[in-house]
Amino acid sequence: MPIGKTQKALKYEFIEEIKDNIAKCVMCASCHANCPTYELSRSETLNARGKIRLARGLLTGEIGLTDRVVNDFDECLSCMNCRTACPSGVDTMAVISAVRHEVHERRGVGMVARFIFSYILAHPWRLNLLAKIVGILSLFYTAAPRWLARFLPFANKGVKRVNPDFLKKNLRSSLSDIEPSGEERGTPLKRVAFFSGCMTDLAFPETGLKVIEGLKSAGVEVIYPKGQVCCGAPAYFAGDFTTTKELAKKNLEAFVNVDVDAIVYSCATCGSVLGEIYRELFPGDQQIRKMALKVVDFQKLVIDMSIESIFSAQENTRKLKVTYHDPCHLKRGMGVDKEPRRLLKSLPHVEFVEMEGADACCGGAGTFSMKFYDSSMGQGRRKVEWIKKSGADILVTACPSCQLQLTDSLNRFGHPIPVLHTADLIDYAFSGRRTTTDRK
Ligand code: SF4
Ligand code: SF4
Known part of the structure; x- marks a missing residue:
């Protein structure tokens, strides 16, 4: 229930912590530009300025934490465009995260999310089992006839959602031969550890293998610390900082004592959580900082080491017209x-x-596309138009979650070109193989 101006404001301790940040906002509206949820809805509370007004209102007691307010903070893509656009240096993402955390502490999350956060994310074998169950359900979903589609979730005009293939052997189970092993070809150029994250492990294991094998062929020794778990992104974006911190500690244990020059990732969101968000959750923690400073995107590592020529050695390959989608967490996060x-x-x-x-x-x-599928597809439709205009044969990106969303959007809006990770593109061109995200 909203509380009136005369009522005593509730104490919102997590929003209080960032009140100086909130106070910096001069309500100039520069953050409206490029806010995807605002562009589609034209709703003031779906852009950062509106959210900051709401956060101020909560602190002063003008408004209460109503369902509408909770929804306004939930219906945000965490794309960071507002933070980049703000001329006053307001960390809009910190405001959004603090309110989500406040909501989580007061209301919790739904039963399914709670079960997954509490019992699944920290246990890779349980996560793998859950993925297999979802994979089997997905088979039934995909096989359902067109007339049945209108009764199914995420289906529109007979077109069903493109789901990831969770039934393949996961990356973690394929990696016994690239555990820490020493370097057979003499002194390696670098020694790195690979952080796969859940989506690469479960839905795109071939991408993870290509990253590892590509780096190995360039003389980089790659290890895969098996103590690693989910980075915690689903919990963090749902405001569950406790679970995110527990997962961070497990990942710290897995990586802090391995003697590597870098921790490489191929999932933009995982990279941003490991490299940026853990530091926000553990301010001043030197071990977290040390780990975060080693975190590097696969593509950046290749360019920084000037080893891209290893991928150019093949001949007689067909020219492919390729365009690139910047994952938000890679461009604006990292x-x-x-x-x-x-x-x-x-x-x-x-x-x-x-x-x-x-x-x-x-x-x-992530879960935005499940909770707000219509809005998510609104963004997808806009993206498909741009992709079409580019005339590209292949779309490349560097985040499994973007890959899934873009594949689904391209399929839904009638332009089903392949969507590949950069590592897949290298292999695709040489072998002509298609990956699981290709849809005809
Ligand atoms: S968040 Fe920044 S850009 Fe947006 S209204 Fe406030 S000061 Fe302006
Ligand atoms: S993070 Fe993105 S979607 Fe959310 S308010 Fe900022 S610009 Fe809008």
């Missing part, structure tokens, strides 16, 4: 946007074309 383009342009079989809106959010944002 500041990586030039390296993927440099890597793609270095490949002799690639004709790179830039598309309009390359860094616009795809609308996936």
